[in-house]
Amino acid sequence: MLTTIIYRSHIGKNTSEPEVEKFIEKANQRNANAEVTGILLFDGEHFLQLLEGPEDNVEKIYRIICDDNRHFSLTELLRDYSVERHFGNAGMELFDLRNYDKSAVLDAVLERATSKFKLTYDDRTLQFLKTFIECDNKDSYLELTESETWQFESYLQPSLAAECPEDEPYTFGFQPIIDPSSRKVLSYEAKMRAPDGQSPLKFFASLQRDEIYQVDLASKRTALCMAKALQLQDSTLVLRLLPMTLVKNPDAVTFLLESINENGFVPQQIVISISEDSVVNEDEAFTAEVMKLKRSGIRLAIDNFGAGMAGLLLLTRVQPEVVMIDGDMLRDVHKNGPKQAINQSIIKICSSLEIQVVASGITQAEEWSWLRLAGVKAFQGNLFADVIPRKLPAIQWPVKS
Ligand SMILES: Cc1cc2nc3c(=O)[nH]c(=O)nc-3n(C[C@H](O)[C@H](O)[C@H](O)COP(=O)(O)O)c2cc1C
Structure with missing residues (x-):
């Protein structure tokens, strides 16, 4: 061919x-x-x-x-x-x-x-x-310089360990979202894991359809409780939620507000992240629940942006505070022209709408370097910190070598 x-x-x-x-x-x-x-x-x-x-x-x-x-x-x-x-x-x-x-x-x-x-x-x-x-x-032409190399300096975080409040079949790891240039942690995202640290997919697969949404919601209380035990009360927390969890649990927002309050957080510290790939654009009930979240002071992030079906129209409907670009869209971005063009457009749109862009799933220094040139400040991924169940991971800060 x-x-x-x-x-x-x-x-x-x-x-x-x-x-x-x-x-x-x-x-x-x-x-x-x-x-x-x-x-x-x-x-x-x-x-x-x-x-x-x-x-x-x-x-x-x-x-x-x-x-x-x-x-x-x-x-x-x-x-x-x-x-x-x-x-x-x-x-x-x-x-x-x-x-x-x-x-x-x-x-x-x-x-x-x-x-x-x-x-x-x-x-x-x-x-x-x-x-x-x-x-x-x-x-x-956003070009990395010819001889640019980076080393990563490890910063160990306090080695507190948080237990799950009840004997849950899952746990959480708190992966930081950082600004490597100013060496600041911007927020922590609670990521669900099986107790052995693996993906909790097997556990979710064992649940009935509607049970998934109940467990998804209830797990946010657990995440908040663990965040408290890890002394993250002064941090911004990102909590993932399935979009249908908001629709299937009519009291979801009330439950979240209670859990936030009882663990010593305020709604303004919380960002609920919804994955773009599972949002259905025409879903009125979902939009109504998102508005309830926003009225309570909780912020909204669209996760896996660029990987789903809802696409750009979603930005006009729910107006998130944060967009987390999907890791696949960022993989090898430094050497892929189509990805560069799409990411530059996403960054420009978000800048016009005052939406913060988070580049997630970053695994290579070159991906981070290119995105930094393109104007992204917030990064998340194994290049900087892993997900470690019940603990805060060490953060690898880049240092030019
Ligand atoms: C801009 C540029 C374009 C190149 N284009 C070709 C090409 O079309 N075909 C090719 O065989 N080598 C091309 N090369 C050279 C290869 O990268 C490679 O160095 C060379 O083929 C190695 O040959 P050798 O190891 O047998 O000396 C190009 C190199 C550069 C810098």
Whole structure:
């Protein structure tokens, strides 16, 4: 199957232009042997390369290119199938944009094209080339610096341990949401775990449908009680709730307020987080319950944002204070163009609506670094702190090395 990959990268500090010319010949040969064709645009600072050919061959060559330290901040922009090659003549032609007059450069590149699409800009692949050539979006290039490396300095939190008030078949771990730049803990999210620290899914699977919502609600009292035992009364607490728990338990808000009060918290300290993937947009009863929560002073977070069905419309209906972007949407964001574009849009929308963005599920320093450049301040994930049942985890603060 004919596959196209387009990526953008930044030339390395120690990569000389003669060196580029040198590897081109070899690369050209290797591509030709693998039936891979394309073009490599260079503007003196950035590369934009289009590779096309049989899927496995393109992938193999692309992997080698990704590991090449003669360039950095490699961002994949497009990965798609096509019926014909756009640049079918050369294995890999280097095209130096600086050798052409600005008004003629695009035509000069398209001269090399072999597909009928060269007559039209409707084709996405050619649009990427056009945008790169015309430098339309250079300010959206958020690039990590070439030699940026981080170490993580561990800070151990007080080793209090909180027991579950009753003999519950589940427990909670409190995972911090932090601002690594100012070294501040912004809040703690209570995450339910089986007593052995594993996911509580098996326990939930053993419950009847409506029982799930009762247990979900009752468990918030347990979480608050454990938060009290861990001396978190001065912190903001994030508590997850299934959306249907609010609908199926008409007294849910009253129950939550009582539990908050009896453990020495106030509603303004509590953020109820609802997962986007389980919200049904048209559910009037859910919206009404959310409004009750908000009227009581409790704040609302939409969790797993970007992974669900409710999507952007939900932001107009329930107006949350916090949006927690789904970990899958953030995985490898530093090298994935489509994820970068979507996350930048989410961040912009949230900024316009004064909604705080939390990047959750962060596992790599590069993900955090890129998101920080994109304007995110609040982070959560195993890179910084694990979920440890009944205890506050050690926090790993990043230090530039
Ligand atoms: C911007 C850029 C584009 C490259 N494009 C190709 C390519 O299309 N095909 C290829 O075989 N190597 C390409 N390379 C070189 C590979 O990354 C890799 O270094 C080279 O193939 C390794 O060859 P060698 O180990 O046999 O010397 C490119 C390198 C850079 C920096």
